[in-house]
Amino acid sequence: MKIIVDGFGGDNAPGEIVKACVMALEEFQDLEIIITGQTDGIKACLEKNGYTGSRIEIVEAPDVISCEDENPAMQIRLKPNSSLVVALNILRQNEDVKALISAGSTGAVLSGGFLKVGRIKGVSRPALAPTLPSKDDGKGVVLLDCGANVDSKPINLCHFALMGSIYYSKMYGVENPKVALLSNGTEDAKGNELTKEVFAMLKKLPINFVGNMEARDLLSGKYDVVVSDGFAGNVALKATEGAAMFVLKTLKEKIKSSFSAKIGALLLKSTFKELKAKLDYKQYGGSLFLGCKKNIFKAHGDSKAPAFLACIRQAVKAAEKDINTEIELALEKLEIEE
Amino acid sequence: MKIIVDGFGGDNAPGEIVKACVMALEEFQDLEIIITGQTDGIKACLEKNGYTGSRIEIVEAPDVISCEDENPAMQIRLKPNSSLVVALNILRQNEDVKALISAGSTGAVLSGGFLKVGRIKGVSRPALAPTLPSKDDGKGVVLLDCGANVDSKPINLCHFALMGSIYYSKMYGVENPKVALLSNGTEDAKGNELTKEVFAMLKKLPINFVGNMEARDLLSGKYDVVVSDGFAGNVALKATEGAAMFVLKTLKEKIKSSFSAKIGALLLKSTFKELKAKLDYKQYGGSLFLGCKKNIFKAHGDSKAPAFLACIRQAVKAAEKDINTEIELALEKLEIEE
Numbered sequence: 247m248k249i250i251v252d253g254f255g256g257d258n259a260p261g262e263i264v265k266a267c268v269m270a271l272e273e274f275q276d277l278e279i280i281i282t283g284q285t286d287g288i289k290a291c292l293e294k295n296g297y298t299g300s301r302i303e304i305v306e307a308p309d310v311i312s313c314e315d316e317n318p319a320m321q322i323r324l325k326p327n328s329s330l331v332v333a334l335n336i337l338r339q340n341e342d343v344k345a346l347i348s349a350g351s352t353g354a355v356l357s358g359g360f361l362k363v364g365r366i367k368g369v370s371r372p373a374l375a376p377t378l379p380s381k382d383d384g385k386g387v388v389l390l391d392c393g394a395n396v397d398s399k400p401i402n403l404c405h406f407a408l409m410g411s412i413y414y415s416k417m418y419g420v421e422n423p424k425v426a427l428l429s430n431g432t433e434d435a436k437g438n439e440l441t442k443e444v445f446a447m448l449k450k451l452p453i454n455f456v457g458n459m460e461a462r463d464l465l466s467g468k469y470d471v472v473v474s475d476g477f478a479g480n481v482a483l484k485a486t487e488g489a490a491m492f493v494l495k496t497l498k499e500k501i502k503s504s505f506s507a508k509i510g511a512l513l514l515k516s517t518f519k520e521l522k523a524k525l526d527y528k529q530y531g532g533s534l535f536l537g538c539k540k541n542i543f544k545a546h547g548d549s550k551a552p553a554f555l556a557c558i559r560q561a562v563k564a565a566e567k568d569i570n571t572e573i574e575l576a577l578e579k580l581e582i583e584e
Numbered sequence: 585m586k587i588i589v590d591g592f593g594g595d596n597a598p599g600e601i602v603k604a605c606v607m608a609l610e611e612f613q614d615l616e617i618i619i620t621g622q623t624d625g626i627k628a629c630l631e632k633n634g635y636t637g638s639r640i641e642i643v644e645a646p647d648v649i650s651c652e653d654e655n656p657a658m659q660i661r662l663k664p665n666s667s668l669v670v671a672l673n674i675l676r677q678n679e680d681v682k683a684l685i686s687a688g689s690t691g692a693v694l695s696g697g698f699l700k701v702g703r704i705k706g707v708s709r710p711a712l713a714p715t716l717p718s719k720d721d722g723k724g725v726v727l728l729d730c731g732a733n734v735d736s737k738p739i740n741l742c743h744f745a746l747m748g749s750i751y752y753s754k755m756y757g758v759e760n761p762k763v764a765l766l767s768n769g770t771e772d773a774k775g776n777e778l779t780k781e782v783f784a785m786l787k788k789l790p791i792n793f794v795g796n797m798e799a800r801d802l803l804s805g806k807y808d809v810v811v812s813d814g815f816a817g818n819v820a821l822k823a824t825e826g827a828a829m830f831v832l833k834t835l836k837e838k839i840k841s842s843f844s845a846k847i848g849a850l851l852l853k854s855t856f857k858e859l860k861a862k863l864d865y866k867q868y869g870g871s872l873f874l875g876c877k878k879n880i881f882k883a884h885g886d887s888k889a890p891a892f893l894a895c896i897r898q899a900v901k902a903a904e905k906d907i908n909t910e911i912e913l914a915l916e917k918l919e920i921e922e
Contacts (some may be wrong), residue, residue, distance in 0.1 A: 316771070380830075393768050396776040430731050430818040433654070438734040438815045461823035465830040477776045478819050480768040481812075485799035485820045489827035492718075492803040496862055500855045510851025517838045517845040524834055 247276060248343050249561055250336055253283030254310045254329035255350025257548045260284075263349065264291035266554035271301050273555075274562060280336060280343065282307040283329040307332035311354045313547060318353030322361055330354055334362040337540050344565035345541040347532065347557050349549045356394050359535045359542040366570055368577030371395045371402045372537030373476070374544065375410060376483065377530035381467040385418045386530050389428075389464065391476040392483045394535065398475035403427075403444040404451060408580065409536045409573050410471035411453040416567040417560075422454040423470035428478055429458035440475060448473070451580070461485070490525050528553035531560030537573070541565060585614060586681050587899055588674055591621030592648045592667035593688025595886045598622075601687065602629035604892035609639050611893075612900060618674060618681065620645040621667040645670035649692045651885060656691030660699055668692055672700040675878050682903035685870065685895050687883035694732050697873045697880040704908055706915030709733045709740045710875030711814070712882065713748060714821065715868035719805040723756045724868050727766075727802065729814040730821045732873065736813035741765075741782040742789060746918065747874045747911050748809035749791040754905040755898075760792040761808035766816055767796035778813060786811070789918070799823070828863050866891035869898030875911070879903060 251267055253260045260283055267279045278301045281288050285306045292302065309328035311321045322331055330350050337346045348355050356374065365372055373391035380387040390406045391398065407425050414423040427445055429437040436458050437445060448455040459469055461482045474482065501507045511518070523529065531553075532545035541564045545557040589605055591598045598621055605617045618641045619626050626642050647666035649659045660669055668688050675684045686693050694712065703710055711729030718725040728744045729736065745763050752761040765783055767775040774796050775783060786793040797807055799820045812820065839845045849856070861867065869891075870883040879902045883895040 317773075396768055428819065430734055430815055435655075438813075441815075460826075461819040461821075462826035462829075464823055464826055466826070474819075475776075477768055477779075478816050481766065481799040481816050481819050482823045483799075485802055485823035486827040488798075488800035488802055488804070489824040490831050491800075493828050493831040493859070493863065497855070497859050500858050500862075501852070504855060506851045507855040510848040510855070513844045513848025514839070514852065517835070517842060517848070520838050521831070521835050524838075525831065 247274070247562060247565060248278040248280065249345045249347065249558070249565070250280040250282065250333045250343050252330045252333045252346070252348035252350055253281040253288050254307070255348040256545065258550055259349065260287050260291050262549065262551045263554055264288055265295050265551040266558060267302060268292070268295040268297045269551060269555050270558040271297070271299065273559070277301065277562065278303070280305055282333040282336070284308060305332060305336065311351055313351045315351065315354070318351050319357035319361070321351070321354050322358045330358055331362070334358045337542070338363050345543065345561035347543045347545055347554070347561050349545040349547055349554060352393070352544055355542065355544045356535060359538045363542065364539045366537055366539055366574050366577070368574065368580070369405050369409070369537040371398070371405070372535050373406045373409065374533050375413065375536040376527065376533035378465060378483070378486065378527050379524055379530070380465045385420065385470070387464065387469055387472060388414050389472045389474065389479055389483060390536060391474060391479050392533065393476045393480035395476040397477070398440070400440065400443045400447055403440070403473055403475065404447050405537065405577070407448055407453055407455065407471070407473045408451055408576055410473060412572050412576060413534065413536055413569055414470050416569050416572060417563060420470060424456045424468070425453050425471040425473060426456050426459035426469040428461060428472055428474035428482060430460070432458050432460055434458065529556060531557040534564065539570065541570065585612070585900060585903060586616040586618065587683045587685065587896070587903070588618040588620065588671045588681050590668045590671045590684065590686035590688055591619040591626050592645070593686040594883065596888055597687065598625050598629050600887065600889045601892055602626055603633050603889040604896060605640060606630070606633040606635045607889060607893050608896040609635070609637065611897070615639065615900065616641070618643055620671040620674070622646060643670060643674065649689055651689045653689065653692070656689050657695035657699070659689070659692050660696045668696055669700070672696045675880070676701050683879035683881065683899035685881045685883055685892070685899050687885055687887045687892060690731070690882055693880065693882045694873060697876045701880065702877045704875055704877055704912050704915070706912060706918070707743050707747070707875040709736070709743070710873050711744045711747065712871050713751065713874040714865065714871035716803060716821070716824065716865050717862055717868070718803045723758065723808070724865070725802065725807055725810060726752050727810045727812065727817055727821060728874060729812060729817050730871065731814045731818035733814040735815070736778070738778065738781045738785055741778070741811055741813065742785050743875065743915070745786055745791055745793070745809070745811045746789060746914055748811060750910050750914060751872065751874055751907055752808050754907050754910060755901060758808060762794045762806070763791050763809040763811060764794050764797035764807040766799060766810055766812035766820060768798070770796050770798055772796065832860070867894060870895040872902065877908065879908065
């Protein structure tokens with residue numbers, strides 16, 4: 247299997263990215279990786295990691311799209327020689343390249359994916375689909391859309407639900423994953439104009455739709471897939487992140503202010519480590535841009551090698567499971583009136 | 585000053601509600617409280633708390649609207665003799681009654697407030713405005729709307745911003761509180777159709793509008809007032825609650841699984857208590873239904889006496905500051921084109 251990696255996307259590129267690629271080649275014996283970016287920089291990183299094999303191909307791309315660059319859609323046009331755009335073009339043109347992974351600007355990855363690679367036939371809008379920690383079995387919950395479409399139509403959310411259900415089922419081996427609709431209450435009648443319309447449509451889809459849910463239950467483990475418009479989904483994701491960070495930060499401050507607490511914290515060191523690991527959603531890899539013709543994974547911008555490796559693992563699995571073909575087939579069978 | 589309390593709203597009514605009232609009378613020497621509900625039950629609670637004074641008046645109301653009752657708006661019509669509706673009627677009819685506090689069904693309090701008490705002149709839609717913990721100075725952040733209006737128009741959000749700014753400024757003594765718009769990114773161009781339109785309008789209002797914010801920063805202390813449509817605001821509020829609960833629950837589980845962690849946790853007992861206290865947003869009282877002609881506070885359904893007392897304190901302060909008159913004056917001066 248061949249995948250392509252944006253070698254110059256993210257805060258720790260190219261060092262941690264290349265390191266993760268080398269680790270992935272050790273793990274997957276039949277994997278080949280194309281890395282795009284400044285050849286010299288990538289070569290130096292390969293040397294540093296002692297890699298001398300032939301399963302990595304470097305494709306020169308002198309430019310970089312940075313997270314600070316404004317208007318990511320424009321950057322895709324302005325920087326045809328950036329590591330991201332070069333990677334997107336190769337992904338589109340080569341059938342044997344099965345997935346792309348980038349830790350670069352989310353906006354650029356989404357715009358680039360949409361413009362350069364395009365949608366699966368029948369998908370109105372692709373959605374950004376991260377996995378968040380929830381259950382103890384490590385399966386997590388997939389929340390989509392998290393911001394690819396800030397203004398969504400009912401048909402979009404139906405596609406999100408169907409795609410999310412297939413994705414979850416294939417990736418985690420769960421039959422009939424529980425799909426919920428993000429709302430302002432659990433009762434059937436709750437919701438805004440959009441979700442009320444979507445609610446009725448989801449009931450008719452060939453998925454295990456379990457009804458409305460409250461954002462309070464996002465991490466509760468009650469649901470496998472949570473469907474939302476991109477605006478509310480983004481709010482849910484970021485509020486969750488912010489609150490978790492706030493709790494940990496407050497705890498840290500309180501510990502610092504007392505001597506006995508400091509001793510207690512020493513005894514809890516490994517517990518805190520486990521807690522952090524459980525909360526770290528980078529463990530699940532990145533966010534799939536679900537609905538694109540080919541799998542594009544957005545790794546977290548601050549990914550170090552282990553997080554990026556988790557994302558490569560996810561990409562390999564998604565390619566093996568041929569999720570996109572499944573989605574295309576499911577959409578062909580689907581009859582929704584827009 | 586006279587206020588009215590729904591004696592039979594919430595999980596711990598009437599016991600904790602009446603107890604909080606007795607505590608409030610000790611704290612505020614010029615306060616008088618009307619309590620609505622089943623007279624015998626309230627009398628028994630007063631006796632239990634050793635109250636024999638004349639500053640509590642009981643108004644009989646045999647019925648109760650429960651949180652389990654469906655269609656809260658309908659309940660307001662179906663149960664005219666409920667403790668909530670009787671209280672709302674007294675609030676509306678008596679100028680000397682300055683505020684109402686209920687720990688009952690949020691939907692019923694909102695519907696009842698809207699139908700029975702009505703809006704401040706010029707306010708298109710009132711908004712549910714809780715205060716969340718954020719800063720160390722105990723001032724918190726006011727988030728509105730949190731669910732009174734799931735489908736909001738740009739003009740509604742402008743009113744939320746103005747009302748929130750006045751509320752914050754009067755309640756916390758902060759001049760020109762920082763008002764932010766909840767969005768999917770901090771850049772000016774971020775947002776959905778609604779927030780983009782609102783963004784331009786907020787720039788023209790006589791408030792300290794500091795731009796878009798991400799849900800990640802809700803508790804960061806960077807902002808005083810956060811404006812949102814009721815759907816996304818509800819999602820932000822509940823995702824925050826859910827994530828904080830998830831972190832504490834996970835920590836508890838991890839501690840249980842290790843002996844040294846258990847010892848450490850003992851040493852951290854008071855730290856954990858402080859942490860919980862800081863996260864407990866009941867410390868700030870309840871959520872004001874901001875924009876109603878008279879102050880209606882929704883206390884948390886599971887409020888015990890201290891939380892309900894905090895809400896009474898908040899109601900007394902809001903009445904002293906005459907927030908509603910300030911809002912009416914500000915709206916008279918305002919020129920917004922709908």
